[in-house]
Amino acid sequence: MSVTPVDYEPTERTVPSRSRQRARYDRETVHSILDQTYLCHLGFVRDGAPVVLPTLYGRVGETLYVHGSTGSRPLLAAGRQDPGLPVCLTVTHVDGLVLAKSAFHHSINYRSVVVHGTAYQVTDEAECRTALDALVNNVVPGRAADSRPANAKELAATAVIRLDLNEVSAKIRTGGPNDDPEDLDLPFWSGVVPVAPAYGTPVPAAGLAPGIAVPDYLSAL
Amino acid sequence: MSVTPVDYEPTERTVPSRSRQRARYDRETVHSILDQTYLCHLGFVRDGAPVVLPTLYGRVGETLYVHGSTGSRPLLAAGRQDPGLPVCLTVTHVDGLVLAKSAFHHSINYRSVVVHGTAYQVTDEAECRTALDALVNNVVPGRAADSRPANAKELAATAVIRLDLNEVSAKIRTGGPNDDPEDLDLPFWSGVVPVAPAYGTPVPAAGLAPGIAVPDYLSAL
Numbered sequence: 230m231s232v233t234p235v236d237y238e239p240t241e242r243t244v245p246s247r248s249r250q251r252a253r254y255d256r257e258t259v260h261s262i263l264d265q266t267y268l269c270h271l272g273f274v275r276d277g278a279p280v281v282l283p284t285l286y287g288r289v290g291e292t293l294y295v296h297g298s299t300g301s302r303p304l305l306a307a308g309r310q311d312p313g314l315p316v317c318l319t320v321t322h323v324d325g326l327v328l329a330k331s332a333f334h335h336s337i338n339y340r341s342v343v344v345h346g347t348a349y350q351v352t353d354e355a356e357c358r359t360a361l362d363a364l365v366n367n368v369v370p371g372r373a374a375d376s377r378p379a380n381a382k383e384l385a386a387t388a389v390i391r392l393d394l395n396e397v398s399a400k401i402r403t404g405g406p407n408d409d410p411e412d413l414d415l416p417f418w419s420g421v422v423p424v425a426p427a428y429g430t431p432v433p434a435a436g437l438a439p440g441i442a443v444p445d446y447l448s449a450l
Numbered sequence: 451m452s453v454t455p456v457d458y459e460p461t462e463r464t465v466p467s468r469s470r471q472r473a474r475y476d477r478e479t480v481h482s483i484l485d486q487t488y489l490c491h492l493g494f495v496r497d498g499a500p501v502v503l504p505t506l507y508g509r510v511g512e513t514l515y516v517h518g519s520t521g522s523r524p525l526l527a528a529g530r531q532d533p534g535l536p537v538c539l540t541v542t543h544v545d546g547l548v549l550a551k552s553a554f555h556h557s558i559n560y561r562s563v564v565v566h567g568t569a570y571q572v573t574d575e576a577e578c579r580t581a582l583d584a585l586v587n588n589v590v591p592g593r594a595a596d597s598r599p600a601n602a603k604e605l606a607a608t609a610v611i612r613l614d615l616n617e618v619s620a621k622i623r624t625g626g627p628n629d630d631p632e633d634l635d636l637p638f639w640s641g642v643v644p645v646a647p648a649y650g651t652p653v654p655a656a657g658l659a660p661g662i663a664v665p666d667y668l669s670a671l
Binding site: 267279285302315317369387416417418435441450 | 522550608656
């Protein structure tokens with residue numbers, strides 16, 4: 230077993246019950262996984278049952294921000310509850326399909342981060358603005374400065390919740406299939422099909438003035 | 451509002467608190483979203499707190515299957531509990547980044563399915579085999595028949611849980627930015643950047659016999 234740095238102290242629920250060699254607890258790995266996408270799945274408990282919703286997030290240092298309408302149920306719940314709303318926020322990249330000789334050893338190459346903690350509604354206006362910029366820039370780096378900032382009415386309609394990175398783990402699978410030695414001579418193809426998100430040619434909004442060029446930061450996606 | 455068919459009866463928790471026009475309850479839409487990917491985020495409650503884990507799934511008719519090691523915690527919990535484990539299973543496709551003139555109207559084009567229900571461990575061996583084939587074929591259509599099926603030892607090490615499609619909703623956003631009329635003359639580019647998963651050239655496993663060609667079903671991805 231290789232030794233990896235530990236920035237986030239492992240807890241009972243961040244140590245996986247299996248494939249422990251895939252777990253990581255260092256800040257560099259966790260931040261890199263969080264910063265390479267913008268979609269998370271946010272879990273919370275409502276009336277005793279789990280709810281998992283896809284939503285956007287942004288990171289500022291050791292804090293993640295999620296936003297929504299002030300009319301949305303989880304954000305209202307976070308705002309009303311004291312001491313906050315227990316959540317689990319999960320981010321997953323699929324990097325490859327792993328095809329083994331046996332059905333059993335089929336797998337996925339992936340990088341994931343799971344954050345456990347308590348979400349609190351942000352009430353400070355400056356922190357809300359910073360969070361909203363981070364959310365927009367997490368989808369398209371550089372975009373926040375190239376759009377109209379939220380006005381007072383929009384800020385009032387937007388709830389922002391924060392979740393600090395304390396109880397955090399990353400999990401990574403890389404490499405080819407782990408076939409059993411006795412299967413290696415079977416006649417099936419085995420290997421990895423790489424997967425990554427692909428960005429198409431930007432489609433201008435209906436009525437966009439023809440003089441407005443596609444910005445450079447979109448070419449960098 | 452357009453009228454859409456309803457196969458899954460809406461409930462308090464499958465009717466969104468906002469953007470209700472994006473919700474769908476018909477089987478065709480739900481199945482199509484479920485069948486176009488293989489990764490879900492499975493939520494459950496452990497010690498009163500939410501847990502969200504990325505995992506693979508397969509669909510057979512009106513049932514979803516998820517699998518794992520018999521040593522994994524959620525599956526053990528589903529097996530032990532009577533009457534099963536309350537879960538929320540969510541599947542999300544990102545189809546585009548929506549860049550509006552205002553930061554506020556930035557969005558994502560997406561298709562998602564949220565399934566609420568109770569997961570039960572599958573104990574019938576034939577149903578387990580059907581489920582595992584569906585899981586493999588959901589990742590790569592046609593692959594289950596082109597790999598070695600699970601043997602008795604592998605089956606014994608694999609827990610399969612089932613979740614029936616009863617309390618289900620889909621949610622879809624399409625189209626360009628919804629800018630406010632007074633923002634339309636702002637000098638920022640606006641529009642949609644399409645996003646889709648891209649599959650790279652298959653990489654053969656180390657030591658794969660050179661005579662084994664890349665199968666046709668991989669070209670279809």
